Amino acid sequence: MARPVVGIIGNQHLINDQYPAHAGGAMNSEAVATVADCIPLLIPADPRFVSVAELMECCDGFLLTGGRPNVHPEEYGESPTAAHGAFDRARDAIALPLVRACVESGQPFFGICRGFQEVNVALGGTLYPEIRDLPGRDNHRMPPDGTLEEKFALRHCVSFTEGGVFHRLLGSRQVMTNTLHGQGIKSPAARVVIDGTAPDGTPEALYIDGAPGFTLSVQWHPEWDAANDPVSRPLFTAFGDAVRAWALSRRATPVLKTA
Template sequence: MTGPLHEPRRAVVGVTANRQLLDGVHRDRLRRRYIEALERHGPVECVILPTLDGDLPWEVSVSRLRRVLARLDGLVLTGDESNLDPAVFAGEQRAWSRGADDVIPEARDRPRDRLSSAVLTVALELDMPVLGICRGFQEMSVHRGGALHADLKALGGAVVHSENPDVPRDQQYLPAHGVRVAAGGWLASLVGEVELQVNSLHNQGITAVPPGVRPEAVAQDGVIEALSYTASDTFQFGVQWHPEWHAANDATSQKLFKAFADACLVYQAKERESA
């Protein structure tokens, strides 16, 4: 009779859900691609964080999430088709409180905005590893007071950032344009390259970052495609593209998820030592 298999130590991370309004019914949802990439290439275990309706005041919501994140080792801010409402991140009471127009399919998701605003606040208090993807990348900038371009097409740049709806979904996540990796940054140290080819499925975007945020990669038209927080040595990094979709065959994506998981394990060990 053989003994139990030895499982390597794994971190536990919170992954943000999104709100879906279907047939008049509110649902929280999350694409499996994020979970698969995190568990296979991290590796980590995932806990899904539900969206917030805004029925509770900001302070109460943050207090509750402090208790949740105190049990976790990292935070992942996922992507979604909806656009951000910066008013939620600015702390405007009108946007925080529940409204009849909170969810507009593929356009607005204030319950997700509330969740991301609150969990980012707590994660930074705890100096926890953070990985932002697409929408989550934008949330990391807006949370620090960064401006967000609502429609990149209006800028008239040379790069098409939105997906082509006329091709199959899997093809939409193939590389679409190049990004220049900033010299001396964290991403450069990870990939060891000056340019990457990335997919592109976003209408909103950022061309300048607020204080405390460093651009890590920039597209030809000046749109920032990766960033990191500078106030901490902890992994707090975001990308505008979707590394999860083709992670099984993409070495850069695998390095990214592995680096995040490693940071979560370091954080886990520090928390155990201080407990």
């Protein structure tokens, strides 16, 4: 069969601070195509152009990417402040109901950074606007200077639950990851299982309790060097396997019983 399709949730973007565009990092597409072995399809995350039902029909799985805009705090019952940064309400209007629909249907998704936070908010959780301002927490933001290699360098460990989903998948209770985020989970949603944390206690890995499909999501950026990184590769491979299984199940032709 043809490779299954992974919809990559894009972000609103202005080219030269003037020309509106929908954007998605090339490394997301590369990880989906070369490691997950699926067709990457950039989604304009705006309800004016697409609906959740249409996306679920034309895509086999979804990658909820990172991005500079944050989930609007009104989505989790708080008022916006300067610390909450920029927003993309159009993406909120697509990504949050899409997460809820996929959780119930079993259609696979993989959340990354903002996507990790979207999963929590979609199911009723809340976020901190700025992790580095909290007592005892580290600065998880991307280094302001340096090459891409330096910005995406491994900076802290993530510890997983003994015998948990991530421990079993990655074969280790501790891994090293990059860190390029300002916000983080404050209160996990009722069905969100925090399966990995940074040394300062920041949630870094989750899945949805009782969900019938692939719901793994991480706060770091595994799309960076995904083909070679020993943590990123199994995550994207497992995601691709789940997407292929979904695609096969939805394309299966029922066997007709004969008399």
